[in-house]
Amino acid sequence: MTRYGEGGARPGALILGLAVLVLVLAANRWWPGSGLLLFVWLAGWAVNSRLAHYEGPISAMLVPLIFGATLLASWEIACASFAIPPVILPAPSAIGAAFAANLPLLWGDFVQTILKGALSGWLIGAALAVAVAVLIDRSPFLQRGLLPIGNFVAALPIVGIAPILVMWFGFDWQSKAAVVVIMVFFPILVNMVAGLKATDALARDQIATWSASYAQALVKLRLPSAMPFLFNGLKITTTLALIGAIVAEFFGSPTRGMGFRISTSVGQLNLALVWAEILVAALAGTAFYGIVALIEKRVTFWHPSQRG
Amino acid sequence: MSRVMPVLVVLLGIVALWYGAAVAMNAPWARDQAARAGTPLSTGQLIAATMVQERPVLPAPHQVAKGLWDGIAGQKITSKRSLVWHGWITLSATLAGFAIGALAGAALAVAIVHSRVMDLSIMPWAIASQTVPILAIAPMVIVVFASAGVTGLVPKAMISAWLSFFPVLVGMVKGFRTPDRMQLDQMHSWSASRAQAFFLLRLPSSLPYLFASLKVAVAAALVGTIVGELPAGATAGLGARLLSGSYYGQTIQIWSALFAAAGLAAVLVALIGLIERVVLKRMGLAR
Amino acid sequence: EDKLPLTVQLKWVTQAQFDGYYVAKDKGFYDEEDLNVTIKPGGPDIAPVQVLAGGGADVVVEWMPAALAAREKGLAIVNIAQPFKKSGMMLTCRKDTGIKSPADFKGKTLGVWFSGNEYPFLSWMNHLGLKTDGGPEGVTVLKQGFNVDPLLQKQADCISTMTYNEYGQVLDAGLKPEDLITFKYDEQGVSTLEDGLYVLEPTLQDKDKVTALVRFVRATMKGFEYAAAHPDEAAAIVLENDETGAQTEAHQRRMAEEVAKLTEGSTGKLDVADYQRTVDTLLSGGSDPVITRTPDPGFIATVITDRAFD
């Protein structure tokens, strides 16, 4: 596939470099440490702008990594040069050390919270939302009756329902999954309903001339054309599911799980472990999102946004 | 009429189910109490007992309705016991956070569809940002803001913006990439600038995605505010109300606050739905 | 005019546990000392130590285990006064579970507060020789939420309660004292010090702040005395200051009465024996101790109470 209109301007590199140097030094004078920070950012960005011109998987991997490295470097520098107390914000190096030292613990928490709580809740919630969207779409009566009420029920804030669900479903992962179900339901429902409405008129007429049954039209036409919308909802909710499962553990849990560890460690001011758990959450969330995005790419390969 | 009827029927069904569930879930406690007191209950008495508990597992609909009524109409709206007062505090932070979040999400989406560097570097980190459990870092955010002298609405709004920017970002990136090949080619053959192609093609064709995202985002913003209200010292707002209700085991107060919050969210979502209909109609997209 | 400003961060939401502060403010005890005190309510998500480190408050109300942990993590936190003499923490069990003494805990499910409050419990179990990993030879531990539901719903055999708060809620819910059996940490010899006042070391170098703190501690102790003598009025004042509008009068009155029992016998000065017991309890906390060594003596500063009361 050909692309057009790309190719960056290349201004006088020397002048730019000098200007940057002056800027960096000036900033550092005025606020010690900030010069180094600024320098790290500019350098990272410069490398990335270069890299982004190369298409292909390697630059697609490198660019976010370099961006992340820039972020981490500035964090480390900020912690050191502004003397941020570790009970407020630990440095990345300390977080890394805590991560490496607690691998079995982190793994156990991961299994409890992400695999048992978040994943099962997300799957159930997504299935429910799709089913309800289809129901709503099928019956104008339900559409008028259920959608407003569905909006209402599904907008119940997590901090309110979590204690109730812990009361109903017990302390273990089942109550966390229930929280996740409620959290992911609404975004998927809204997107799915929009998706089911989004079939184009010609395709609808066509399938009508073949006198397809409702189920056939649904399976062959409306579900496929709703997929880009559905995946929109699925992607948004991957991260919501993690938040839900973690936060629900604040309201009662067995003595394991990421939310449990986070709240307990905050109390012990073991912030490095807190951030190590957050790191696990971020890695898991990114992977979760990435997997869903990958499936999306395969399922909706035909959509203009995927064809590029 | 034809709009109200279905809602009423479904509502009636839900209320009936709810009463059933309330009886079932509250019965063990009632039976226990009776057993301890040594006075066995008839079925009728049992059902009656499940309707009036002070700390029910599931409060009966009329108990919640009464709690809501007391909270909304039973107080001066400036009273600390008024749900309207708490609701307003939550709403103002929600709207501020939603505005910030939606704008930030849209702005990032614009940057991402136009710049490969942004696409590659921002997206994974935007995702990672959403997996940070806000309830865990919210106290730190509040502390950091407070030490910078910023308190009140702004820190809460930041947390709600944090939660609401993501749905907008994801939806808008999708929406901006929706125009098909031919439409982009047309723009291209006219040598439209990027800005022109954006405002004249990408933006209008992203609207269905935008509105779906905004609905999700406004609900997320409300959740964010409520979460932000907990560490803000649990003083005011529906979040504080929820928490203190939960802390003192006042089930009915929890449910009232919960319903007030959900009602608020539903109103906000409906409002966006209304704007959607008007906009799409004016654009000739709603047939 | 030029009153000395001071901000205090409480450990929990506005309730009669802190009636001393609210009474001192409401009754003008702080005014008399030319102080302008701002009281910030806390909550389950607030770690007062963090607020202190972040500069959000001059002085915080905190429990000693958390303060010791922070000290060991390198935060220069100092105890300047100790309004609570006794511990209010206990384990409340339903009688119908068959528990009569700590020996019966084996195989039972116990609700425990975490976030730094679990150490006295772990130390106790360590004394009893019970494991806390959920095996048949030990006890199953649940991280208890904010409320007493696990006991009411029979999800736990015992839960943690404070004499002044959750225990009352259990009674309010309809259980009778004769249905329950309680174990006070104090009586089990594993109690740790609760509500104390803490500041950062540099604060003690600031003469104005020291003056303010001296007056603050003096006025606060006066507040607690007054509250102990007039629990009804104290409860009313607390209710007045509660912005959530969630508290009930009866509950706060009972809390004021119970809190009076805990502040009784405290002059505000830290009792070294109590301190030593707290440290010993924490050091014997089992596998994952909150502190690993005896804290350095800088943890205790008597200057404030010395100047306040002598």
Added chain:
Amino acid sequence: MSVIEAKGVSLTFQTADGPVHALKDVNLSINKGDFVSFIGPSGCGKTTFLRTMAALERPTAGTLSVNGMTPDQARKSRAYGYVFQAPGLYPWRTIARNISLPLEIMGFSKPDREARIARVLELVELAGFGGKYPWQLSGGMQQRASIARALAFDAEILLMDEPFGALDEIVRDRLNEALLELWAKTGKTIGFVTHSIPEAVYLSTRIVVMSPRPGRISRVIESTLPRERPLEIRDTPEFIRIAHEVREGLREGHSYD
């Protein structure tokens, strides 16, 4: 025996700036096995009339019956094969699976489906393109795929809206022949919209000329050509006479505006 019977059919679209009379008092009766072409200036209501026959629009006045049923009942009994003016292929299905779609819906067995797909792909000269996605085909190829799809199942009534508009003369001739052959073999009833006068004359037993604003039938020309029609028939005087008559009818319609 009439298959389609339109009596006083009118259809008015309500638009923001006033009503559009797409069809006005249309009367037409189509017999079983007829090949009826519709010709007329752009916007005169040809597509609208075809859609009305297929129960995709409902007339605002008048009645329409198909095999004695309402169009909707006929649609439900799967009486129609419809080729739309735009190809409308599903982007997530390959060409072969696009053609397979109505067959799946109508419950054809898998081997039967495959045989039919192969046959119609051959017919529209797309053999070898079954595995491609629609966006990988040229405009004319997409149009042919859409024709193939409508031919794959044996509907009693075939409605085709400018099916050959995007094809070159030579393919078009071949497909014209193929269509006539199919028609002769199966005795289908065909409604066919075209802009080409020779095509209309070559294919039809009857040519309906329409005129716009409001859309109505201005002339119905019965073909006197034999059913058997080699391509050379287009040079006969009879053919030229009919073509002339159609052109006259068309011109009349145009002079109205």
Added chain:
Amino acid sequence: MSVIEAKGVSLTFQTADGPVHALKDVNLSINKGDFVSFIGPSGCGKTTFLRTMAALERPTAGTLSVNGMTPDQARKSRAYGYVFQAPGLYPWRTIARNISLPLEIMGFSKPDREARIARVLELVELAGFGGKYPWQLSGGMQQRASIARALAFDAEILLMDEPFGALDEIVRDRLNEALLELWAKTGKTIGFVTHSIPEAVYLSTRIVVMSPRPGRISRVIESTLPRERPLEIRDTPEFIRIAHEVREGLREGHSYD
């Protein structure tokens, strides 16, 4: 003086089931003021070649220059008016505002825009439909609206991909005349894809016949007709001779597969 110069242009699409050679070693030089028609079987690469000229595709081999610039530079200098094979109107804009779109982009003043819109709507016989939305128009009307859009601004090079495919003979004749008139008046260079042999002969100064798999130019026929062309020219022997030659070329292309 040559405006467009293609030297050994090839274009291969990579698809999941192997490469498709849409263009293979195409050499062509188009002079300023030429009217060049492209004709050939469906799928032979006409659209692809037009797209390549307009810098919408990049050749995989060979070079293409427009006015001595690369196609992309020419595009940036707004040298092209392009009518796509499908109308591609924006559903959220009325017809008038669809036509206005490129004018807005190119920064025409409001009164100027309005005058131009009125003029081109008149030209394609859609006066009175400016306020309608695309989906309220028939297929042919949409096609005409899309032509109007490309004519509204005065691009030096006009590329039209089967613009009149969906129109009846009479409108088509009128639009053919109008196009010739416009061409004579403005001296634009026009690239025009069609499937109608008479149309190609009637309009062009040069006719390029293409053949498929791989897409290439099989014949280039220079027209010997005068520039001034009344519709009746189509009955002259010269016209018929050229048409015959084109048909021969086409047939050749078809016999290849």
